[in-house]
Amino acid sequence: MTKEEMLEVSKKMCQNTLMETLEIEFTEVGDDYVVAKMPVTPRVHQPDGVLHGGATAALAETVGSMASFVFLDTEHFYVRGIEITANHLKSISEGFVYAKARYLHKGRTTQLWDIRITDADENLISVVKLTTITLPKKKQ
Structure with a gap:
């Protein structure tokens, strides 16, 4: 699937979810983010x-989980968040915040994501670490 197709799929996946409520929108898929x-x-x-x-933590978990969907074998595995830590460094009251998720560790069972939340001027708002786990899907 192309990166553009992944963005389209992500929009459909977010309908009628917390992501739609928070108006989270995926904007970019790179080779590793x-x-x-x-x-x-x-x-x-x-x-x-x-x-x-x-709300910041919800944004971070959303982008980290989507990155897992993009970069892991979700046809055969479920991905679930198992731990999240956030350090909020700066406040913001208007505009947009942007979350960029990158791997720190891509293990067979667990993954560790580094998620940086910034404002439009690239000021660091929060630093988040998300740990995900892959669980095998049961065969039908």
Whole structure:
């Protein structure tokens, strides 16, 4: 499947999910990375008007999980997130945030993703580590 086809598939996969609720959109698939963006509006603010860390974590897990879908054998395996850690470094109250997921470790069973969340000016907003696990699909 081409990178353009992967972006189209990702749009369909996000319909009627949290990703659609948060308006997360996949924008780029590279040879070793996936990028998504999310608008920063009052819908994803915490009460004091800045981006909620939970929304940031949801964006990060979404882009990391999609990267697993793109780069792993999902025909024979399920991919599930098993641990996520986030360090929020800078606040943002409007515009877009961009999440770029890259492998730190691509093991047979577990994978570790480095996900950088930035604003439009490439200021680092959050650094996230996501661990995923591949589980074999049961044969029908």
